[in-house]
Amino acid sequence: MTSRILITGGSGHLGSRTAERAATVGFSVVGTYLRTPAPVAGERLDICDRSAVQELIERVRPDAVIHTASGRDDWHVVADGAAHVAAASVAASARLVHVSSDALFSGRNVEYDETATPDPIYPYGAAKAAAETAVRAIDPQAAVVRTSLILGDGHGQHERLTRDLITGHVHGALFTDMIRKPVHVFDLADALLELATGDYAGILNVAGTDPVSRYDLGVLMARREGLDPAQIPAATIAHSGLRLPTDVRLCTDRATSVLNVRLRGAYEFMTMPLPKTSRQQDQRSLPRHGGARQRIWWTPTAPARRVGAR
Numbered sequence: 001m002t003s004r005i006l007i008t009g010g011s012g013h014l015g016s017r018t019a020e021r022a023a024t025v026g027f028s029v030v031g032t033y034l035r036t037p038a039p040v041a042g043e044r045l046d047i048c049d050r051s052a053v054q055e056l057i058e059r060v061r062p063d064a065v066i067h068t069a070s071g072r073d074d075w076h077v078v079a080d081g082a083a084h085v086a087a088a089s090v091a092a093s094a095r096l097v098h099v100s101s102d103a104l105f106s107g108r109n110v111e112y113d114e115t116a117t118p119d120p121i122y123p124y125g126a127a128k129a130a131a132e133t134a135v136r137a138i139d140p141q142a143a144v145v146r147t148s149l150i151l152g153d154g155h156g157q158h159e160r161l162t163r164d165l166i167t168g169h170v171h172g173a174l175f176t177d178m179i180r181k182p183v184h185v186f187d188l189a190d191a192l193l194e195l196a197t198g199d200y201a202g203i204l205n206v207a208g209t210d211p212v213s214r215y216d217l218g219v220l221m222a223r224r225e226g227l228d229p230a231q232i233p234a235a236t237i238a239h240s241g242l243r244l245p246t247d248v249r250l251c252t253d254r255a256t257s258v259l260n261v262r263l264r265g266a267y268e269f270m271t272m273p274l275p276k277t278s279r280q281q282d283q284r285s286l287p288r289h290g291g292a293r294q295r296i297w298w299t300p301t302a303p304a305r306r307v308g309a310r
């Protein structure tokens with residue numbers, strides 16, 4: 001029976017929510033952080049350090065490991081780090097749930113089920129694809145969860161960016177031609193915990209049911225929080241000059257049949273009011289660079305990407 005869970009990236013958005021929910025339902029939880037310790041993440045771990053990963057997993061002896069830690073464009077963190085976590089999990093006979101991404105697709109085919117082969121077109125997607133390959137080779141019994149934009153509780157990167165765009169803290173725009181199937185962070189956390197206690201092996205798409213553009217998602221968020229959607233600047237990938245996947249929709253039929261958790265769509269969860277605590281908690285903004293306002297575009301690899309200072 002699974003009773004002790006190790007969550008890498010326990011200080012991150014998904015990791016912290018997963019750790020909180022795991023603790024609430026009675027698991028013994030050990031969360032890791034790299035730079036920012038958190039109440040649910042007290043073990044410092046750099047997943048680039050193979051022996052540190054091994055030492056921690058040997059010491060904690062978890063029944064399951066949920067690997068949410070990730071860097072942005074850093075190959076060593078995303079790909080090598082995932083391989084280190086997989087190798088140590090296998091050595092300790094711990095069940096592994098690895099978090100992957102829809103970023104490993106180009107968008108050329110629009111709809112992607114679990115049989116789809118990665119065709120990444122930018123470095124973060126390539127590193128996530130390499131991570132999957134490593135994890136599946138090292139631990140064929142691992143669950144590899146491909147997911148999409150994570151938000152819904154007010155703390156997601158997209159939610160923070162939209163607030164910052166509306167208040168003018170950052171300059172940039174949300175893309176009208178970048179379509180994803182966003183997932184509520186609680187739905188995803190519950191799915192990861194369900195998988196941690198089960199025996200599903202291989203790739204599973206866990207995303208929301210509604211395809212929505214980044215811009216429309218920003219509008220939904222603004223309305224939910226009583227902000228003015230007209231203040232959100234719109235742009236297109238086509239005119240940005242950036243090479244990014246446009247329309248990537250993860251097919252979730254299999255998840256619906258194998259998981260108990262109900263995966264909601266953005267048009268459902270983004271129209272529900274936020275609990276007061278969520279609104280009060282997340283006053284963090286994206287950092288300013290050198291005090292000057294920067295021109296920033298939303299991309300899937302980073303909450304904000306500087307493409308040229310004003």
Ligand SMILES: NC(=O)c1ccc[n+]([C@@H]2O[C@H](COP(=O)([O-])OP(=O)(O)OC[C@H]3O[C@@H](n4cnc5c(N)ncnc54)[C@H](OP(=O)(O)O)[C@@H]3O)[C@@H](O)[C@H]2O)c1
Nearest residue numbers: 009011012013014033034035036046047069070101149150
């Ligand atoms: N955010 C999205 O919309 C989205 C979409 C699809 C897939 N995903 C995937 O979902 C997972 C979670 O994403 P998230 O948005 O919750 O991430 P996040 O909030 O950016 O958190 C990243 C976590 O990874 C940790 N970390 C970074 N470098 C590390 C290293 N070298 N060693 C150990 N830990 C390290 C961070 O620790 P510190 O903060 O303490 O430094 C933090 O806990 C990732 O695998 C990501 O690829 C995210």
